[in-house]
Amino acid sequence: MTKVTAQHIIKQFERWSPKNLAYDWDNVGLQVGTLNKPVENVMVTLDVLENVVDEAIEKQVDLIIAHHPLLFVKLNQINFDTPKGRVVRKLIKHDITVYAAHTNLDVAEGGVNDVMADILEVKNRKPLIETGKDELVKLTVFVPETHLEQVRESIGHAGAGYIGNYSHCTFQVSGEGTFKPQEGTTPYIGKQGELEQVDEKRVETIVPKSKLSAVLKAMEDSHPYEEVAYDLYPLLNEGQSLGVGRVGRLEQPIRLRDFVEKVKVGFDVPNLRVSGDLEKNIQTVALLGGSGEKYIHKAKASGADVYITGDMTFHMTQDAMEMGLAVIDPGHHVEKVVCSKVKQYLEEHCIGEGKLNIIISEVNTEPFTIM
């Protein structure tokens, strides 16, 4: 079986978590190495610390996909006597590529914040901090009637045709398509050099730009023609809000005390820090993976009863307390819950196209021990 390239894996990954979703200050994408190489073993991790790289060397990993960028603060030298320099040296020496998906994976639908919200069963959610709007594109594709169902279903499944809570919204009209296959073609219908006329449907639908490449791939895969005729029109209609953090509601109100237990179990942490009245019921939940203390006011303004984020400091927690906003800090490290989602996504989208093994790092990069 042939091997897939790192480029191919990343292309698939970026259909879900495109780099343009990241903040400008972030440093996402390729960190060290090359994407132009075949890959057999991929490792997903939260951090690229030296012991993670040692694990990667031992497990013959070719590509590391990390949430936290390895290179974030500008390096003026790569000094092998520093921890960062040692890591870079080991990576280059063992030909291990490192790729990071940071704030883009926070913003992406189904990324870090959605995985956390799913675990805590937070429903009807929207971004806590809006970073932009998803642009909308009109897709028009010409499909022979025999394959109408197939193409419609496939693009709908990939994310086309969502209007409010309706999915698979399309419109079609019948018409006649013509084409003349030229030399070197292997047409699905017709013969080289002869003008063909085919009954076709013109299918129109709406696609968020963040899903466009996935939808186009689904369209091409399900369409019978060698060359698919389609048009893309930019729209002025406003798309969905994109952003970091999430705010939503629990199905039932729950005592803060009981919710804390749910957070501990869900994020697999034996202890956490909480501020607020433990006996009070909460229902609206805001959360932000990583360090989110600067958004306590956003969380309060969103109507949240409780805000879950990492790295809360003393004074900010006091400010939240005075605003009547309960805070749960389960640690920054709970972002690791996204690793299994990344693994699952890559398995669904890349395995089968080549020999590929995707693992999650077993190194614990949580620096704290609570004693």
Ligand SMILES: [Zn+2]
């Ligand atoms: Zn983080």
